[in-house]
Structures are given as structure tokens and as C-alpha cells.
Amino acid sequence: MDGKKPFSQCIADFAKLILMHERSTRRDVLLAGLSAATTLRAAKASYAYVGCYTTAQRHGHGDGIHAYRMDPETGSWTHIQRLGDLVNPSFLIPSRDCRFLYSVHGDEQYATSFAVDPATGMLRRLNQAATGGSNGVHQALDRSGKFMVVANYGTGTVAVLPVRPDGTLADQHQLVSLPGQPGPHKMEQTGSHPHQVVFDPSGRFLMVPDKGLDRVFVFRFDSTSGRLSPTAQASVQARPGAGPRHGAFHPTLPVAWVANEMHSTVTTFAWNASDGSLKPIQILPSLPADFTGNNSCAEIAISNDGRFVYISNRGHDSVAIFAVNPESGTLSSFGWQSTQGRTPRFIGLDPTNRFLYATNEQSDTVVTFHVDPASGRLTPAGQVVKNASPVTIAFASSR
DSSP states (O other): OOSOOOHHHHHHHHHHHHHHHHHHHHHHHHHHHHHHHHHHHHHTOEEEEEEEOOSGGGTOOOOSEEEEEEOTTTOOEEEEEEEOSOSOEEEEEEOTTSSEEEEEETTOSEEEEEEEOTTTOOEEEEEEEEOSSSOEEEEEEOTTSSEEEEEETTTTEEEEEEBOTTSOBOOOSEEEEOOSOOOSOTTTOSSOOBOOOEEOTTSSEEEEEETTTTEEEEEEEETTTTEEEEEEEEEEEOOTTOOEEEEEEOSSSSEEEEEETTTTEEEEEEEETTTTEEEEEEEEESSOTTOOSOOEEEEEEEOTTSSEEEEEEETTTEEEEEEEOTTTOOEEEEEEEEOSSSOEEEEEEOTTSSEEEEEETTTTEEEEEEEOTTTOOEEEEEEEEEOSSEEEEEEEEOO
């Protein structure tokens, strides 16, 4: 032998070098991908903010707003902050850019603004502003972010508050009363009780379900002046004693839905986006036929693609699941999912629509559910967060 490797051995060694290089390249690509994914998650972290009832009048024993960091893969939460010294922060919403968070307060006459730290998701209180009425239960920001509309449940009014460029609120500059005859329930329907304010997809109209008057009001909204004016129809009558509570618009179809708290039903409306009028076309129960106990509806949630509608039942303690007809927008019921706790006042889908969360007010828990994207069905994710008297969740992402 002359000391040289056989040709076959050279070929084998060369193949090993190629394989080692391929493995190294794949490893580098994988590490780079993981690093990019980690960087992306860090750059666009997701947060959840839970409001609660704090007063004995509300049978609450909560202690402020709790902030959580959300894992985008598992939907699990990690507690990062408690902001205390707040009275009944009963509904929360973020600004469109997620730089600010706004709260109304049960039984109070003001709303509060908070700054959101983009690096940590933690809150810093900014200011309070008068809503011109008592027991603010829901609020909505117009598309420009320059105005916030509030439903004053206790005094039967809808208020418009200017939002300053720094995120702080100014006192209400318009207060609208809701006319009509109270419904038949002597305790729950003593007068006007607007329970929600929700803009239509165009941002030109505002829908206001009024539990006390059994009516759903619609207003035009002037985005320049920040003022409301009644449409020609003004409102549509619900069944006596139905108690319209919360509603939502389909993202693309000319359809809206309203959950009726006291009758435990959901009404589908045809929506005329040119004149802001509603026409009821369907009413379905939110309960299974064999349930004979007491119940009241609370929250309504819509999937981003408009294919599924979810309504929470307090009493049956479940989420009713409906499929949306892609042509008519009417609903068909196909099941219920236990919320694994009592009195789910709020349910909400996270921005990705991969998870639905239920706040069980009387069980002091927030429960996570996986959402099947094909069927819309819910399955428990196995996470239960302890949070005293939870009644609302706002989701936000850092930019």
C-alpha cells in the first residue's frame, strides 16, 4: 500500500462531512427560528386584565384590577400586578393601540384611565372623569380613539367623554336619556337601564340594549363632534320582560345579535347599515330544553370570523354555543359547555380566538377553554386562575 486512502473511503468521508454540515445548518436554522419566535413573543407580549366587584353592596370581595401575562401557546396566565384602591372596576377596555386601559365602576359616577407600560404590561393610574350618571356598566371607544361612550345603568343615560391625546379622560360633554315605558318586572325594570354600548362595524352607529325598557336603541355617532343623535327608527321593541343586555354585530354580514338577560334568549336582527335600523328575524333560547332552574344571560362573544356566537348562562352556569348561518346570519344551537364555576358574568375570546375565558363571579375563578377552530366547540384547558369576584376581562398586546 502507498499510504493513500481507497477511493471508496474518500467517498465515505466526504459524505460524512456533508451530513455534518447539513446537521449543523439545520441546527443553526432551528435555533435562529426559535430565537426569532422568542423575540417576536417578547416584542408582542399579550396581557389580560381582570376587573372585579369590591363592595358588600355588590356581594363583592375583590381587591382591584389584576394584570396577567398570557402565554400565546398554552393560554395560561402569570400574575404580574394588582392595582388596588379601586371601587368595583366592573368593565375594562383597552385603547386600539393598547397604550391605555379604561374602567367604569359599579355604583359610581366616574370612569378611570390607566397607562399601560409597553415593556411589562403593568398599569399606572392616570385620572378619573365624570360620567354624568351612576353605575357605569359598559363603555366603548370610537374608531378614532378620541371619544368614549358609557352606559349609565343606574340613571338610564348614555354619556360621551372626550379622550385626550395623552390617554386621560375629560368629563362627559353629552348626556343622552333613553325614553320609553319600563318592562313588567317590578324589581329589575323600574326604569331605563342601558347595559351596553357597542359600535357597528362602520363606527357610524351605536347600539344600546336597554334591560329596563325592553328596547334596543340605535344612535348615529358624529366622529368629529363626538355627539350622538337618534336614528329615524330610534329603537326596536323586545318582548315584554326579555331584558336586552348585551349585543354584537357580525363582522361582515348585515346582522346583529342581542342576548336577553331575563328571558335567557338571543335575538337575531337584520341590520340596515345605511339608516341604522334593526329588524328581528329570529329568537332562540340560550338554555337546553331540559333545564328547569333559574337563569339569566350575561355576556355575548363572537368569533373573529363571525362563524360562532357564545352566550354565558348564570344559573345553568354554562356557555351556550351557536353556529352562524353564513348567508342569513341566523343561529343554530349545538351545545353547552360548563364554565366549571358559578355565575359566569363575563366570557371573552382572546385576540387569537384560540382560547375562551369565563369569569365565574361567585366561585372566584377564571377558567380557560380551548376553542376548536373548525367546530367552535370548547374544551377545558386545565387552567383555573383564582381571582376574587371577577366580572370582566380586557385583552391587550404590547406593540
